[in-house]
Amino acid sequence: MLRADGDKSLQKFRVRSFLWLLAKTSFTLPRNGVACFTFHLNKNNVVLKSKRRNTMYTKLFALFCSISFALFSSGISTEAQVPTSAKIVFESWRDGNGEIYIMNADGSKEENLTRHGARDGAPVWSPTGKHIAFHSDRDGTRDIYIMNPNGRNVRKVLRNLSYREYPTWSPDGKKLAYTRSEDWSICIADIEKRTEESVAFTDIVGGFADWSPNGSEIVFIFVKPSDYRIHIINLKTGEQSELPLPPNIPPPWVEGRFFYFPAWSRDGDTIAFSWRTKGLHLMNREGEDVTKIIQGTRPAWSPQGDQLLYDTDQRIFRLDINSGNKTLLSRDGFGADWFDPATLPVEPNAALLTTQWGKLKQK
Template structure:
């Protein structure tokens, strides 16, 4: 979340413009599945899970170091995330039944943003271990067999598998060599699961990141900046049909799909106060799921 840390010190639990005020979790319909997210309500960033309607939040990590970016296994039995509990950012997996924690990487470089594959055999992650920049890597589910998929000096982030595991979406930061006035423009790219066939998906002004495939693979949700405002967007998987979903007066970012593809869970707010919301793709109904001060972010909806 390097880009967000610099650009998004945001979130107020208010509703979005051009919409009715969001309703609280106890007014919402019963949600489905579990949502993992990160919150600093206990004093530092911890991984929590809650019901799909925001009820029953539970602290899973309970550690005084940063724990961030949870991602579900396809069968819902474990969460992968990264943590600085051993001195630098490494990737871990937690078995949700036993709460047993397994460290998967062990390298002096920064290893972050793990995403298990749909078949459970591999995990995507980002690392700067090649000293070029932060690039996309993949490893076997037990941390062995690490392979580098991208290799360039451009900063990259937010890897994501397609539902069938054949493609990987990720963000690559592009910069005009003559422009030193601001951070490079982030665009979303696609490649095959072996790192080949790289192609650019988005081509819009402003930084775009956080791509997530819909459960059926037909659409991709992401967050993007336009005129210094972060909103949620959807686009067809072939790059057509770009739509601003939130068009919000506050910051909206880090979307993830509900198992039925009808909702996106996301982070929204401003002025240092972030909460978790969800929005219906068709009706644009918004529901607030957390209601605390500080930061609630990086939601991931269990399939």
């Protein structure tokens, strides 16, 4: 069972038990007497050093320590700490391959979280800010992973290998929706149960799912022979609705008839989307009142719902929707997502599991 975080008290008990066992165990090495050992903890490993490294007994003692610590610390993970201020995650190729970066909401203090030779991309914050989901090909095939906000404790969501990309969190933090490119479908994974369910087909190169704030619907891109359409699926009934095309749209296969990256507003009344070469647009939930707001792509709403992150030419901007003012945040990045602890309804407890936090939010 994949858990977002281990139980903190259990973790402390395991560590204390290991140290107690170590303190109560005495080793007398024949002829050489008692060797002088120095050992410390390095993440989940015991590092042991001895002044008599070449004796068989020293090696046996080192093996004993390693096995004991592995048994007592099984399941210990790096504690996930919720950011104390607003943070933005994004993808950047500044190092020659896709990496996940984090920065402050004003664009300062950019930091590489993944530092991996694979392509990591499409990062999204969990509702509580305790985790970041993203896709990566670090195991040979692009798949969905989760990590802590500091880049540690990276783990794959599902066991079986498949081509999955562009994750989006359910509002309660229990599930992830994403595109499975093997059959071009929108799938939902239960994080704790590690199960997968296909809920809709996108046809070729569709997808880019986003979960509605109330958790009842998912908006995504469906590909038709001549254009891309924006669809909404009701997760309870399975029914799909196709939003109408914007007015004055060009004929099929003419530049501009392709839509990408739909994103629900925080209140669920508005959908932002990218219209190929024509920029970012807003429309209501019925697909009406289509309005262009700026040239750019990959919209992501601010936690307060009054601003949008977007990118153009691999530069990330923040747009104030009411005033139209834009601010450059990063000169080398795209696909940003925003988290602000100030918007959480309850002060998050770092010891809570994602599933427990979801239950809190429903009360």
